[in-house]
Amino acid sequence: MSVSVVWFKRDLRVSDNPALVEAINGPHPVLCIFNLEPERLERADVDPIHIEWELDCLAELCSSLESIGGALQFNFGQVTEQLSDLHETYDIKNLYSNEETGLQWSWDRDKSVAAWCSTNDVEFTEFPSNGVVRRLGTRDHWKKHRDARVSAEQVNTPVSMDSPKGFSSNEIHSMERLGLKPRLLFERPLPGEKAALNVLYSFLDERGRTYRKDMSSPKTGWDACSRLSPYLAVGCITIRQILHHTRRKQKKVKVNPRSKENLGWTSSLSSFQSRLAWHCHFIQRLESEATMDVIALNPELDGHMAREMNAERYAAWSQGKTGWPFFDACMRSLIATGWINFRMRAMLQSVASYTLWLPWTDTGLHLARCFLDYEPGIHWSQVHMQSGVTGINSIRAYSVRKQSTDQDPDGDFIRTWVEELRDVPKEHIHEPWLMSYEQQKEYNCLIDVDYPSPIVDEKTARKEGVSKSYSAKSKPESKQRSLLVYDIHGSRKRR
Ligand SMILES: Cc1cc2nc3c(=O)[nH]c(=O)nc-3n(C[C@H](O)[C@H](O)[C@H](O)COP(=O)(O)OP(=O)(O)OC[C@H]3O[C@@H](n4cnc5c(N)ncnc54)[C@H](O)[C@@H]3O)c2cc1C
Incomplete structure (x- = not known):
């Protein structure tokens, strides 16, 4: 049976997800996969809290996919092995994923997947993530590209999808099974894309009013900052989604900025938008130099x-x-x-x-x-x-x-x-x-x-x-x- 595969990496959401939507709109039933590479557990920049967070967000994604008729298979190993195993049962025609900007190891992994696709006659299509531009020629026009990307319409959230018969979700490895003991975090955020949206709403409804004045102190910043960063790091939410809601709020405030209800919001929302732009600006640096963890820019x-x-x-x-x-x-x-x-x-x-x-x-x-x-x-x-x-x-x-x-x-x-x-x-x-x-x-x-x-x-x-x-x-x-x-x-x- 011919199928398409969606390879989830750091894009753990069903909303505003171009790779998922493209696969669903295609002619074949869709398999969703996620792969955890054993070498990630050995990396000096990776802590068990990262893996635990990622897998908890993955579990949320898995139930969202199941609720629309999909399924997600987790694998602990090399992604090319996972693809080869699936290719024995199904005839993979297309592989879709959203681009990841990471350190050298993730580039090497992505190149090995591209090579696997070319050997196995599978069409590999990747979609841009947030405002980061792959193969950017010059920084001169970067802002124009970035602004166009993050201001574009969001991709529709799928309401149903077709998985092949017999393809079902498997169990995501627990921390114990992976041999990891993450430290217990005080007030760890709730995982998943629904929780991400709730955090965004609570910021734009109330917490963000004093963002500009309170962000610099660790005491007041705890509530006044958006606290969206853990969700952005694993792709439970996109910059485009955040900007969309921020602009809606700005429009509301603009009607009567001096009213008691709107006090503080104008400057706070403007500062917040600048930070969202920095997000993409800095990730763009790593996009061009994947060795920034070991070699200084200068x-x-x-x-x-x-x-x-x-x-x-x-x-x-x-x-x-x-x-x-x-x-x-x-x-x-x-x-x-x-x-x-x-x-x-x-x-x-x-x-x-x-x-x-x-x-x-x-x-x-x-x-x-x-x-x-x-x-x-x-x-x-x-x-x-x-x-x-x-x-x-x-x-x-x-x-x-x-x-x-x-x-x-x-x-x-x-x-x-x-x-x-x-x-x-x-x-x-x-x-x-x-x-x-x-x-x-x-x-x-x-x-x-x-x-x-x-x-x-x-x-x-x-x-x-x-x-x-x-x-x-x-x-x-x-x-x-x-x-x-x-x-x-x-x-x-x-x-
Ligand atoms: C040494 C150092 C290391 C950092 N490491 C990380 C990291 O690993 N991951 C991370 O997300 N941020 C990092 N930051 C940037 C920043 O401190 C965090 O993004 C921010 O504190 C996260 O909290 P928040 O989501 O409430 O941010 P908010 O102030 O609410 O900002 C919203 C979003 O804007 C982006 N943003 C905010 N400030 C910056 C900034 N200075 N540069 C780039 N993007 C920004 C983030 O995506 C953030 O989630 C680092 C800063 C420093 C100085």
Whole structure:
């Protein structure tokens, strides 16, 4: 029997899914497949929380497909083996999938699938994902392409589909069967595309009103940010869907922007839209350079920096035991929840790269494993930027002291996540090492016994890191490469 296959990867939804709709509209019954590669479990950037999230979202997708007459087969192995097995029973005519922008291993996998299709006389069709443009010639016109893509009509959600008789869903592997023990996340979001839409609606109905003013603090950002990133990372929702609802909201607000009901929304929605554009802008970088997890966009500049691994510093940084209360609170809350807001992510990376002078490759991997929403294109672009290895972005080294007093003036966030400091009052919470011995005893926090003293003097170390970075950036080879980096990857908004 002739069939079409839809290969799901990071597009775990039935709505706005061009690959699925194209297959359903074709002449053949449709098989849906998902494949988990064993090597993913071994990768240093992949954490069990990612696999668990992906498979929970996959289970939701599977029930949605079944509700319209489809079925989904899960395989743990190589996708070409899964295709060969199916090809023995069915005559696969077409393979459909949505493009994935990933690291080198995923390109290699996709190339092996293309080769399998060509050997087996199967037509392989891929569809663009969000605003990322495959085989982009020049960045000059990228925005035009991106805007057209994300503003286009959504693809209709299928209401029925035809699967061949005898093809049914199988069991998705459990974490135990895969031998994985994911850490338990505090308030982990609900999986699946319905949950994604609910999160979007709650943001546009209420939570997003104060987005612009509240996004920078880890305390207020928890509710005021959209929290859509884990859904975007596995494709439970598209940028086009998010934009569609955002524009509808904008239209409503525009009727009477100064009314009490609409207060705050105009600027918040505009800031939110800019971030949605950044999503595609940064993933586009990885689309052109799949090795961003190991090679800096500006390798000459990175070479001149010569950052070094220091086991003691790395351990303190990665476990949130640096002795800087606000930093430690951010790292510990990230590990516990799988999420933190943008500004604090930037601070975590910039402290590693400038203040502690640790290699971004190692610290970037740690953060990737911490984030439930790990998205390689955004992640490695941001790791490069916050480490100063692009050559086209300004050097921005965050001061923990400043962020601490700006974002958590009373120290509530610190006390929530750094138990050792729970009794320390506001006046000492940002720099507890300055307390006298009597004060330390009074507030149940002996420095170097209960809580460490700072791993380095922050101000001096940060200044040193910044100065070394400027020196590396001014080398002729670094400057030369920066021109090329701008040409390929630079935003054309500001030159
Ligand atoms: C070192 C570092 C690593 C990061 N790694 C990731 C990652 O692995 N996955 C990830 O999704 N984001 C990453 N970000 C970007 C950003 O911090 C998150 O997208 C955001 O905090 C997610 O929360 P939200 O969905 O509530 O975002 P919102 O503020 O509500 O924004 C909505 C969406 O816009 C996009 N977006 C927001 N900020 C950015 C940005 N600065 N760059 C690109 N896109 C953005 C995301 O898709 C996000 O979901 C990283 C930032 C830094 C500094």
